[in-house]
Amino acid sequence: MTSETANDATQERASGSFRVVSGSGRGYHPAAVDKFLAAARESFEVGGDLTAADVREASFPLVKGGYVIADVDAALGRIEDAFAARQRDQIVRDGGTEEWVTQAREQAQVILDHLARSRRSKFARTGFLTFGYRVDEVDHVAGRIVRYLRDGDELSVEQLRSAAFRMQRHGYREEQVDALLDATIDVMLAVR
Known part of the structure; x- marks a missing residue:
């Protein structure tokens, strides 16, 4: 742009x-x-x-x-x-293309390592009486992110920006899910 x-x-x-x-x-x-x-x-x-x-x-x-x-x-x-x-562009100017690729790969690997956790345990959960993001919906999006980063499946920044999850008791902690989505968007924007 x-x-x-x-x-x-x-x-x-x-x-x-x-x-x-x-x-x-x-x-x-x-x-x-x-x-x-x-x-x-x-x-x-x-x-x-x-x-x-x-x-x-x-x-x-x-x-x-x-x-x-x-x-x-x-x-x-x-x-x-x-x-x-x-x-x-600034990273490429300062450190070259190799540094930019290395940074993007390292960020992607951190995301993949986090999402390698078992199903329904990818993020910390809220208390039993507290609401968090619906686990099955987040796990579905997490699977799409893994397939994008590992296999090159299609996934757009706009899809992640607009991801919305219903709430459930003892769901995933919102701040952790949101942070991972943000990190994934950063990687996607870095390699555009």
Whole structure:
């Protein structure tokens, strides 16, 4: 993704590309989104500290009449891609292609090692009365990640970004699952 594409994504609001939720529906708080996009644009243009992970972790309050969530999430996905591409280019410039490939392989191996755990035991569980991510659904996605990293099966960043799990008592701890999904997305963006 070029810096031009990233600028286009961060300027979407200025051109009126974000629809507003109608009626009593809730969407992302417009001022919060606009502020974050302005900061992302400045960071990208000036070379600030914002990273692809920061963009992925961005969250906004929900308000009546806010921006349509899917529109903002799509723009954030493109911005994240731009930051990841810039990071990859920097690693290649500083250490060469070999260092970039080595880093991506090491990250992928850490993920594969974690997912080698037995079925229904891949992540820590919540207490018996506490809700966590549904185990069978997470294990299914984990299997797809393993097949992607090990065998080259198809899996897109967008599929992982949009992964959602129902809740169950004594399910997997959300923060551990989310961290692994984030790490996998980082690897996928590194090898794009």
